[in-house]
Amino acid sequence: MHIEANDLDRLARLARLALTADERSALVSSLDDALSMVSALREVDVNGITPMAHPHDATLRLRADEVTETDRQSALERIAPQMQGGLYLVPKVIE
Amino acid sequence: MSGLRFADIDGWRAALATDRAAALAEAVRMATASQTELNALITPAPITPIADHVGSGIGDLAGIPYAHKDLFCSEGVRATAGSRMLAEFISPYDATVSARLNAAGAVCIGKANMDEFAMGSSNENSAFGPVRNPWNVERVPGGSSGGSAALVAAGVVPFATGSDTGGSVRQPAAFCGVTGFKPTYGRVSRYGMIAFASSLDQAGVIARHARDCAQVLNVLAGFDPKDATSVERPTEDFVAACARGVRGMRIGVAKELYSAGVRSEVAECTRRALTELEQAGAVLVDIQLPRLPLSVPAYYVIAPAEASSNLARYDGVRYGHRAEHARDLNDLYSRSRSEGFGDEVKRRILVGTFVLSAGYYDAYYLRAQRIRRLIAEDFARAFAKVDVIAGPTTPDVAFTLGEKSNDPLAMYAADINTVAVNLAGLPAMSLPCGFVDDLPVGLQLIGPAWGETQLFAAGHGYQQISDWHQKTPRVLS
Numbered sequence: 001m002h003i004e005a006n007d008l009d010r011l012a013r014l015a016r017l018a019l020t021a022d023e024r025s026a027l028v029s030s031l032d033d034a035l036s037m038v039s040a041l042r043e044v045d046v047n048g049i050t051p052m053a054h055p056h057d058a059t060l061r062l063r064a065d066e067v068t069e070t071d072r073q074s075a076l077e078r079i080a081p082q083m084q085g086g087l088y089l090v091p092k093v094i095e
Numbered sequence: 096m097s098g099l100r101f102a103d104i105d106g107w108r109a110a111l112a113t114d115r116a117a118a119l120a121e122a123v124r125m126a127t128a129s130q131t132e133l134n135a136l137i138t139p140a141p142i143t144p145i146a147d148h149v150g151s152g153i154g155d156l157a158g159i160p161y162a163h164k165d166l167f168c169s170e171g172v173r174a175t176a177g178s179r180m181l182a183e184f185i186s187p188y189d190a191t192v193s194a195r196l197n198a199a200g201a202v203c204i205g206k207a208n209m210d211e212f213a214m215g216s217s218n219e220n221s222a223f224g225p226v227r228n229p230w231n232v233e234r235v236p237g238g239s240s241g242g243s244a245a246l247v248a249a250g251v252v253p254f255a256t257g258s259d260t261g262g263s264v265r266q267p268a269a270f271c272g273v274t275g276f277k278p279t280y281g282r283v284s285r286y287g288m289i290a291f292a293s294s295l296d297q298a299g300v301i302a303r304h305a306r307d308c309a310q311v312l313n314v315l316a317g318f319d320p321k322d323a324t325s326v327e328r329p330t331e332d333f334v335a336a337c338a339r340g341v342r343g344m345r346i347g348v349a350k351e352l353y354s355a356g357v358r359s360e361v362a363e364c365t366r367r368a369l370t371e372l373e374q375a376g377a378v379l380v381d382i383q384l385p386r387l388p389l390s391v392p393a394y395y396v397i398a399p400a401e402a403s404s405n406l407a408r409y410d411g412v413r414y415g416h417r418a419e420h421a422r423d424l425n426d427l428y429s430r431s432r433s434e435g436f437g438d439e440v441k442r443r444i445l446v447g448t449f450v451l452s453a454g455y456y457d458a459y460y461l462r463a464q465r466i467r468r469l470i471a472e473d474f475a476r477a478f479a480k481v482d483v484i485a486g487p488t489t490p491d492v493a494f495t496l497g498e499k500s501n502d503p504l505a506m507y508a509a510d511i512n513t514v515a516v517n518l519a520g521l522p523a524m525s526l527p528c529g530f531v532d533d534l535p536v537g538l539q540l541i542g543p544a545w546g547e548t549q550l551f552a553a554g555h556g557y558q559q560i561s562d563w564h565q566k567t568p569r570v571l572s
Binding site: 031 | 184185187188280281294320323324326327388389391392393395396403407410411412413414415416417421422423424425427428429430432433436438441442444445446448450452455458459461462463464465466467468469471503504507518519520521544
């Protein structure tokens with residue numbers, strides 16, 4: 001797998017990153033290098049091996065069905081870039 | 096009050112008992128003064144007023160000053176994670192690590208500099224400028240917990256917090272000639288620790304002495320219902336474990352940890368340490384970790400995948416940097432993220448996006464997770480025969496600032512001896528074991544899952560028969 005400029009544009013769109021022209025040319029080559037480094041993984045026989053998602057193969061535990069969260073609205077509003085009337089403000093979505 | 100530079104936790108306790116106000120004032124003075132040469136703090140100020148700590152403190156670490164890696168949240172205090180994205184972020188809550196240190200009476204003298212979102216091995220990826228190595232200010236301190244390691248090495252604080260996703264506690268500890276401890280995954284709560292790769296991240300401690308790491312881990316360790324991956328286990332006394340000694344301990348030596356990339360002088364220092372441990376009664380056993388060479392490629396699939404998902408939360412809407420004059424919502428997202436994130440973070444987000452994307456998920460991400468299991472199985476087989484595994488923490492000593500900053504792959508390759516430990520979720524530590532080119536060398540000890548007590552027995556045991564951890568760089572102002 002080789003990364004080309006159009007692959008990078010697709011990834012940047014998926015990752016919501018706006019890249020400058022300089023960043024794009026540097027990233028095409030460094031992403032390509034990174035992917036060729038990890039291609040060593042393709043040589044390994046992994047038939048029958050279960051993917052390991054968690055170091056202890058733990059499953060999420062259940063907790064008692066009790067309310068533990070408190071209302072932090074005002075604290076969370078204070079760290080938001082733009083709020084109005086308890087709502088997050090974003091650019092207009094619907095024309 | 097003088098004489099506190101390089102003091103250990105017990106030394107600080109004695110000074111605090113004599114004149115608490117003067118000792119704390121000296122801690123703040125040393126931290127502030129170190130900034131010019133080291134740039135080891137992003138916020139060089141106590142997180143709570145020092146006056147609040149001057150009354151007689153209670154708790155296991157009462158009055159003990161420490162530096163807190165800037166990815167731990169503390170309520171009402173800025174936490175940047177070394178990123179422009181969070182340059183103005185004031186946390187609305189305490190991380191469990193912060194809360195436990197507060198409850199133990201420890202005094203945070205500042206927030207330590209780090210690679211952005213803990214992605215890096217040199218501290219050059221900080222949006223707040225690189226930290227410098229106290230042994231040679233032209234060298235990097237390692238990363239990502241570089242500020243923490245530099246402050247401990249410079250004798251400013253007796254301990255500092257760190258986080259370790261692929262070596263970020265152990266590698267800077269090795270480069271700065273101090274002791275770094277990474278617990279078993281799930282031992283210390285990740286709640287309120289700004290996430291990089293959630294199946295690998297674990298909070299850790301840096302101190303000059305293994306026994307001081309044990310004192311701090313006694314405070315930090317324990318189940319936390321706020322972290323779904325925190326593991327419920329009985330508490331253990333890590334300080335008591337230090338006294339067990341190394342007699343009869345079986346230490347595994349794997350040739351894979353001495354691969355071609357390891358500089359011969361560095362290998363020699365660690366072999367000398369192993370011989371000393373053997374003379375003290377430990378038994379050296381040859382073991383194999385055949386899949387270790389796969390750990391770097393597996394790590395550089397899994398860690399970026401998890402990072403790309405974790406960092407999706409930075410959208411310019413709820414907190415963090417927000418671009419101005421966005422045309423529409425997508426423009427707001429992309430420009431806020433592009434302005435907020437640095438180069439290495441963008442690179443890893445893009446790699447992670449690729450390995451998780453349709454058509455590549457099985458070939459890269461799932462395959463890396465399968466290889467992760469093979470690597471963990473190598474360790475499990477080895478730990479059937481030995482108590483701990485030893486080798487060099489890093490292939491070489493601290494490199495020069497700028498030397499590798501344009502070569503991310505060279506930087507990644509140097510993580511060969513540390514990343515496998517995170518993939519397997521094991522505890523490990525780095526101990527100073529000599530010098531090459533007048534720069535410190537680290538000996539890494541790896542334990543089985545939940546084997547912290549035998550690591551402390553080995554680490555403290557080694558520090559009873561060596562004095563590398565007592566060496567100090569030239570004293571700063």
